[in-house]
Amino acid sequence: MSAGFPKGRSVSYRFSYRAYRLPLRFPLRTAHGLWAEREGMIVRLQAEGGGVGWGEVAPIPWFGTETVAEAEEVCRGLGDKVTAEALQTVPERFGCLRFALACAFPAAWLGDPAQQQAKRLPVTALLPAGRAVLDAMPPKLESGYLSFKWKVGVGDPADELALLDDVLAQLPGYAKLRLDANGAWDRRTATKWLARCADRPVEFVEQPLAPADEDGLRGLAGDFPVTLALDESVARLVEAKRWQAEGWRGVFVIKPALAGPLDELAAWVETTKADVVLSSAIETALGRAAVLRFALTRAELTKRALGFGVGEVFGDRRWDGPMLGPVLDAGWLAGVNSEELWNTLN
Numbered sequence: 476m477s478a479g480f481p482k483g484r485s486v487s488y489r490f491s492y493r494a495y496r497l498p499l500r501f502p503l504r505t506a507h508g509l510w511a512e513r514e515g516m517i518v519r520l521q522a523e524g525g526g527v528g529w530g531e532v533a534p535i536p537w538f539g540t541e542t543v544a545e546a547e548e549v550c551r552g553l554g555d556k557v558t559a560e561a562l563q564t565v566p567e568r569f570g571c572l573r574f575a576l577a578c579a580f581p582a583a584w585l586g587d588p589a590q591q592q593a594k595r596l597p598v599t600a601l602l603p604a605g606r607a608v609l610d611a612m613p614p615k616l617e618s619g620y621l622s623f624k625w626k627v628g629v630g631d632p633a634d635e636l637a638l639l640d641d642v643l644a645q646l647p648g649y650a651k652l653r654l655d656a657n658g659a660w661d662r663r664t665a666t667k668w669l670a671r672c673a674d675r676p677v678e679f680v681e682q683p684l685a686p687a688d689e690d691g692l693r694g695l696a697g698d699f700p701v702t703l704a705l706d707e708s709v710a711r712l713v714e715a716k717r718w719q720a721e722g723w724r725g726v727f728v729i730k731p732a733l734a735g736p737l738d739e740l741a742a743w744v745e746t747t748k749a750d751v752v753l754s755s756a757i758e759t760a761l762g763r764a765a766v767l768r769f770a771l772t773r774a775e776l777t778k779r780a781l782g783f784g785v786g787e788v789f790g791d792r793r794w795d796g797p798m799l800g801p802v803l804d805a806g807w808l809a810g811v812n813s814e815e816l817w818n819t820l821n
């Protein structure tokens with residue numbers, strides 16, 4: 476699957492788009508309040524010869540992406556007949572829409588699934604914030620996860636720090652823990668946590684400070700041995716490139732659904748050997764399948780476990796796709812029917 480804008484051809488496509496609005500089964504507690512409903516769009520391209528493809532626009536506005544309304548306005552401006560050249564004029568700032576459009580080129584949907592069949596990639600289980608983590612872990616361990624991500628920075632920092640020992644006590648020697656503060660800590664709190672993480676099986680600490688505190692983030696990276704990861708700081712690929720150019724040597728958590736065309740992401744990682752983790756933006760099965768289909772063919776993007784173990788997000792099998800367990804293989808992709816999802820939005 477190529478998942479980029481085809482070059483040098485002025486084939487025209489029929490373009491359409493439909494909005495969706497889906498309640499989250501368990502509203503997500505974040506540093507930005509409660510997230511209860513996912514809004515987005517599905518886009519569709521149909522080649523003159525008949526081939527069809529789909530893509531998903533799934534912004535997270537508090538990550539600094541475009542809003543659904545803004546993406547919709549650009550779509551309206553494109554009209555119902557488009558060329559690849561016209562789609563490439565969508566501005567860089569519209570990372571979600573550019574991801575969706577690049578996914579939707581019909582040629583990308585004709586890929587040979589056989590080439591992916593043998594691949595099996597590990598998935599990270601997302602654990603809930605607070606004390607709930609302790610009950611959530613055992614069944615995840617039982618089902619075979621080797622990698623976990625715990626949301627911190629939500630409750631009282633001292634209570635959470637005390638819980639860290641209990642979480643690590645439950646972690647078998649073969650497993651690793653990621654911590655994600657979503658930018659909620661101040662420098663003092665971050666310092667306490669990072670000191671505590673030294674010599675612990677912590678794979679990395681994600682976005683310990685708000686994106687605005689760039690000096691703070693660079694300072695922490697130099698002061699502590701634990702690996703740091705940027706997420707909110709690098710929502711769009713241009714920002715990841717800038718941090719890298721300025722010397723960031725930690726991990727880049729990339730939410731491909733926010734970052735623009737998958738091809739551009741892969742090219743960057745291939746040329747610079749950036750240390751990346753692919754992560755879900757709580758998109759529907761349609762957008763997730765586009766990312767995971769691509770991930771199965773690109774080893775350089777999947778050196779670390781996939782941040783897609785988000786469980787049943789919508790509580791609706793069609794929009795969640797098949798249950799994704801501790802290991803992704805091409806069988807999961809076969810359970811996602813993009814055409815059917817499109818048709819339910821009719």
Ligand SMILES: O=C(O)CCC(=O)c1ccccc1C(=O)O
Nearest residue numbers: 599601624754755756757782783
């Ligand atoms: O990255 C993962 O493992 C799961 C995805 C995740 O944590 C997430 C999902 C939606 C919005 C924000 C985030 C985040 O990484 O902060």
Ligand SMILES: [Mg+2]
Nearest residue numbers: 655657681706
């Ligand atoms: Mg994060």
